[in-house]
Amino acid sequence: xxxxxxxxxxxxxxxxxxxxxxxxxxxxxxxxxxxxxxxxxxxxxxxxxxxxxxxxxxxxxxxxxxxxxxxxxxxxxxxxxxxxxxxxxxxxxxxxxxxxxxxxxxxxxxxxxxxxxxxxxxxxxxxxxxxxxxxxxxxxxxxxxxxxxxxxxxxxxxxxxxxxxxxxxxxxxxxxxxxxxxxxxxxxxxxxxxxxx
Amino acid sequence: xxxxxxxxxxxxxxxxxxxxxxxxxxxxxxxxxxxxxxxxxxxxxxxxxxxxxxxxxxxxxxxxxxxxxxxxxxxxxxxxxxxxxxxxxxxxxxxxxxxxxxxxxxxxxxxxxxxxxxxxxxxxxxxxxxxxxxxxxxxxxxxxxxxxxxxxxxxxxxxxxxxxxxxxxxxxxx
Numbered sequence: 001x002x003x004x005x006x007x008x009x010x011x012x013x014x015x016x017x018x019x020x021x022x023x024x025x026x027x028x029x030x031x032x033x034x035x036x037x038x039x040x041x042x043x044x045x046x047x048x049x050x051x052x053x054x055x056x057x058x059x060x061x062x063x064x065x066x067x068x069x070x071x072x073x074x075x076x077x078x079x080x081x082x083x084x085x086x087x088x089x090x091x092x093x094x095x096x097x098x099x100x101x102x103x104x105x106x107x108x109x110x111x112x113x114x115x116x117x118x119x120x121x122x123x124x125x126x127x128x129x130x131x132x133x134x135x136x137x138x139x140x141x142x143x144x145x146x147x148x149x150x151x152x153x154x155x156x157x158x159x160x161x162x163x164x165x166x167x168x169x170x171x172x173x174x175x176x177x178x179x180x181x182x183x184x185x186x187x188x189x190x191x192x193x194x195x196x197x
Numbered sequence: 198x199x200x201x202x203x204x205x206x207x208x209x210x211x212x213x214x215x216x217x218x219x220x221x222x223x224x225x226x227x228x229x230x231x232x233x234x235x236x237x238x239x240x241x242x243x244x245x246x247x248x249x250x251x252x253x254x255x256x257x258x259x260x261x262x263x264x265x266x267x268x269x270x271x272x273x274x275x276x277x278x279x280x281x282x283x284x285x286x287x288x289x290x291x292x293x294x295x296x297x298x299x300x301x302x303x304x305x306x307x308x309x310x311x312x313x314x315x316x317x318x319x320x321x322x323x324x325x326x327x328x329x330x331x332x333x334x335x336x337x338x339x340x341x342x343x344x345x346x347x348x349x350x351x352x353x354x355x356x357x358x359x360x361x362x363x364x365x366x367x368x369x370x371x
Contacts (some may be wrong), residue, residue: 036236041228049223058232062239069240116222136219155220186216 028072036065039082042158043089049152050093052137054115060096064089080166086159087167094149139189147182154179 043064047057067088068075078084116133140148153164154175161179165172 032240033237036233036240040233040236044228044232045224045226048226049220052223054229058229058235061232062236065236065240066243069243115226132215133219133222136216137223139216140220152220152224155217155224157221157224190216 028075031075032065032069032072035068035081035085039085040065042082042156043085046086046153046156047089047093049155050090050097056096056100057093060089060092063092067092080163082158083163083166086163090153090167135193136190139186139193142189143182143185147178147185150175150178151182151186 040061043061044057047060048054051057051060064085068085075081116130121129140151143151149168150164153159153167154161159167161172161175165175168175170178
């Protein structure tokens, strides 16, 4: 090694990348496409549970995948892609919800009756069920933010308490304690409203 | 793997079954038809395009690993050093040229063709008016000695009682 090379070797050495850049880009695109196919539905449900509007939920999923596209170089470093994606879309929907506070809520009864599945129910039953669901969701909205977030995420069967903790950035014990409080508060709210009727 | 704490048999609080059913219903909604296709289309639209007007030459494109060649790297480093040093020297040299000029020389204004010139006249500032003397000093002291010297010779030739008159005043008698 010459003197010049010795001088430059300390600060100009770049690791040789055996993978051709085009091949790497192509592989990243394939990974991204697979992520869309696999997790678009899950992310949509997570987004809808917060936003309760199909169009907004779809926009949030789209934005989440665009963020992934921009940071696709870091895809290889992600340990659990599903939790990572849910965390991305969760932050997006919370941000959107915060910004849309002044706008009118979209989770009215007619919207719920249109969105929720009604297998073999009469029109009257569908309207009644929608009214009940709207009431439950209004009680959920009255919960403190921390408890509400845990309760909504815990409704997803595919998420364990460890994964919920990862999405929210808290410990598993915090998830359990918050969930306990949320369920008790929900029970109180529902009993209170029932006694008023 | 930890189970979901929302399971009905878990002891995390007492949530009524109807509320649980609602939350599960919301969480289990099917994705709308064509969601994946729309997302794919959105990703294709959001993908950064290559520049069409200003683009790297094919051999120097950033993704081509051209910086890995030792000779090219050395040449690039040398070029950067030359540019920085040359720029610094040019600034230094320019500053050195301007330093000795401490006095500012005003350029002579050429007379405009067809205009008026001052004809060498200089403006004298107007001074303050001093106190007015009623009796001039020349009549009291200095003229008494000076004319006496010059007027001595004619005094001998003329009459002695004319000594009080000066040589400067003969025209006044006429």
